[in-house]
Amino acid sequence: MSSDRAEALRLWAQRECVREDDSTKLFSVVARRYVREIFPTKSVQTRKDNDKELANLLKLFTQMPIDAIAPMHVREYMDIRGQTAKVRANREKALLSHIFNKAREWGYTALQNPCQGVKGFKETGRSRYITDAEFDQVKAQAHFTVIDAMDLALLTGQRPADVLKLKRTDIRDGALWIVQNKTGQRLGVEITGEQAAVIARINERPRQAISAYLIQDENGQPLTQCALRSRFDKARTLAKVDFQFRDIRAKAATDTGDLAHSQMLLGHKNCEMTEHYVKTRTGARVKPLR
The missing domain is CATH 1.10.443.10 (Intergrase catalytic core)
Structure with a gap:
């Protein structure tokens, strides 16, 4: 495995994609393709951030068909994650939204993005000044x-x-x-x-x-x-x-x-x-x- 976790995840996706039939249209299938094709186009830091975000998304959505993910599921995910990490929950929802948009482009689904209309948490910018x-x-x-x-x-x-x-x-x-x-x-x-x-x-x-x-x-x-x-x-x-x-x-x-x-x-x-x-x-x- 590569020492770069994001790169390791990409290599994992390359190996795993042949073991699961794309016709199942599971979230995990779409996520693997996303890691394989989209991760390499992002900056190193963004890949590292997305790596952590995707790991959390997979805990809930791995075995769900992409068509089965509804706004209520996204809301439930946000409420659970928001109890301990509101900002991270917002970032994870953004990644889920992008993955779903790619799923639409790739033909895995024709449904509306379930993240649309699901309100994120309010964020306040840092205001710390160093003397x-x-x-x-x-x-x-x-x-x-x-x-x-x-x-x-x-x-x-x-x-x-x-x-x-x-x-x-x-x-x-x-x-x-x-x-x-x-x-x-x-x-x-x-x-x-x-x-x-x-x-x-x-x-x-x-x-x-x-x-x-x-x-x-x-x-x-x-x-x-x-x-x-x-x-x-x-x-x-x-x-x-x-x-x-x-x-x-x-x-x-x-x-x-x-x-x-x-x-x-x-x-x-x-x-x-x-x-x-x-x-x-x-x-x-x-x-x-x-």
Whole structure:
């Protein structure tokens, strides 16, 4: 089995698809085809998320014919999952909806999507703003790989997965070039000022081995998302600060003080998206009555 669970699931689907007659039109049959044909078109992170979501969907719908899945079943699923994981329930319903739409395209069913009209749970966006003091407190307790990741995440405004995949070859023409996993957006962040100092610090650090990745341990091994999460959580606990690593991206957007700059740095398609992103952290600044 591949170490990548999403890839392992795809390989499983390739093997299992020949063991079950497609004429049964079970949800599991459609799910296997979805994994086989649609998963490879998605980003690595999306595949990993869908892997977990599909595992939960299969617990209930595996042996149900696709035509038998009705809105009442989706509602029941949402109510059960919503007791412990409302946001995950919403994501799982979205995946179920997409699988059902594909089932319609592939001829497994002609029925209306059962997810249509089934209300999801209300979600509230994160509003956590990291102060400079909190940021420094966590860094003071962190492993050097986490410090490198935190600094690059703040200076580039990128998501954790995009920061961890940065390579030395991404440094070209005076910029650090990034292709965002989520959007495919390509941007070059100029290597000047503090960012130049951080990259120089990373390159000059003594190591037993050097790999292609900017963020790596003393043995030249790239920092994985699992290792980042574990080491960051440890530093956060020691510092007694409760922000999440992903909140660093919002701090980058907020601290520029310039919406146009923030929009370009984060790779947002429009300024309204960036403005909402920033205001949920800092609030709107208004004049007094008098």
